[in-house]
Amino acid sequence: MTYWVHIARAIDRVTLHRDRCSEVPSTVTSSDFWEGGWFDYPDKERALRAMEQAGTTIQRRCSLCKP
Ligand SMILES: [Zn+2]
Numbered sequence: 001m002t003y004w005v006h007i008a009r010a011i012d013r014v015t016l017h018r019d020r021c022s023e024v025p026s027t028v029t030s031s032d033f034w035e036g037g038w039f040d041y042p043d044k045e046r047a048l049r050a051m052e053q054a055g056t057t058i059q060r061r062c063s064l065c066k067p
Contacts (some may be wrong), residue, residue, distance in 0.1 A: 002040050003067060004052070009036040013058040021065035039057045046052035 004020035017024050019040075028038045033054075041047040044067070051059050061067050 001044075002042060003044050004031070004046050004049045005039045005041065006043060007036040007039070007054045007056065009034075009056070011058075012056045013060065014054040014056045015060050015062055016047055017062045018065040018067040021062055021067075023062060023064060053056045 004019065004021065004024050006015045006017060006019040006023075009012070025038060028040075032038070039050060041050060047067075
């Protein structure tokens with residue numbers, strides 16, 4: 001299963017989503033790890049690592065898709 005990591009630098013928050021969550025945009029435009037955006041990972045382990053590496057204050061899991 002694919003997991004999505006949403007990095008929002010402006011609000012210093014990173015959120016984990018499951019694939020096909022309604023919050024995941026259907027088309028992902030230019031994402032930059034240091035600027036923020038949406039990033040997909042083939043497994044949860046890598047997604048969680050990416051969340052940690054994002055270094056934001058808030059790390060949360062989506063309440064909608066509950067990854
Ligand atoms: Zn979600």
